[in-house]
Amino acid sequence: MPIHYQQALEQIRNMGQKARLRQAWLEALREQAWQLLHELAGEGEYLNTLAERGGRFNPGLRCALAGAEPLDTAAPLTVSGQPRVLLAADGSQINPGRHGAVEFIAINVGAVCFRPGEPPREQIHTSLRFGEDCTIDRRPMSDADVAIWRDLEERRLLMELAHPHSQAGQLVVTLTDGPLQLFGQGQESKFFEEKLKEYLGVLRELAAPRTAAAGYVDKPRSDYLVGLLELALLARENKLGEAGRERPLWPVRDRDLFARLLGPGERSAVLAMRLPEPNPFTDKLALYCFYLNVGRAGHAQIARVEVPRWVAEEPVLLNLLQEVLxxxxxxxxxxxxxxxxxxxxxxxxxxxxxxxxIERMIQAELRRQGVEPENPSNKQWAKELQGRTRINA
Known part of the structure; x- marks a missing residue:
């Protein structure tokens, strides 16, 4: 049956009335955060001290840490025109499904390489799991498990493609969609720990003085900088023990501030990312980020760009990333x-x-080996039947 539109309309109107009141409340919070940003722009050392103290009360505290640049920095775009190799990878996944005739998982990673003076080159890498290989410790792999595997395969392919160029001393930019933090960080499972170890190893292999590795987050919902500013408000009320739990500026997001601060092509200050303990991203793999306005005048479009320390501490690579993005x-x-x-x-x-x-290919191979695939579940059969014909009562 279709949606009951009259019921939905009544709820939508109620939501609309609340949204108008919420908007006024949110604008007041944004203004408070904006004023606080300028007030504390040069107080990075003080704010970082608050973050250190707050982290003792709450090891799960997630916020930014100030660097050498003032927090209200708006770094202009500089165009170098240097030759560079551009690499990007993205992945798709087929999650496990118990209702089909065969249970399988697939990861499809695509990569694109742009080299100076050459047409783009594309590459695809497909990985499959079938049957018992779709389980971990005798439990079915979840969608989150598959996403961890996909993230790892994306970075592994980038590392393999970047290696010959970095070895030749060329400037290289590698991009993935989404954060550099491994999806599912914080999970407690042997599978995640194994994949995380592999992932960190891949990042270490990718690290090179002329390689700018980055994760690009479009329309970010993050509030790393806002979380840092909130610590000052909590300290003023002698409530630093509630760091990360009491959120006086929520739901203000970092992009609310940077859409007002950054002009087209400008980037924010580079911020270190304080992640919940235990934080596996340390030393040259410690994670930093900056915000970038890729929009045009009057139409800010703010992205968050995550980079490892070896990129964050190299101005040439930072400027290259800003230019390329x-x-x-x-x-x-x-x-x-x-x-x-x-x-x-x-x-x-x-x-x-x-x-x-792919499912037909797997079934055909099973039959070739003398193994008859299972029937799909009755639920799946009924869905497929409904798609082909309508059953009359």
């Missing part, structure tokens, strides 16, 4: 997003007919 995002016009990442997604995406073809 602004340049790439401009190619999609009024909806700015790095074209390189868009191409990688197009390469990696798996369509429904391809999923069906």
């Amino acid at each position: 602004v340049e790439q995002s401009a190619q999609l016009g009024a909806r700015p997003y790095p074209y390189l990442l868009h191409r990688a997604h197009e390469v990696a995406v798996v369509h429904p007919d391809e999923i069906e073809e």
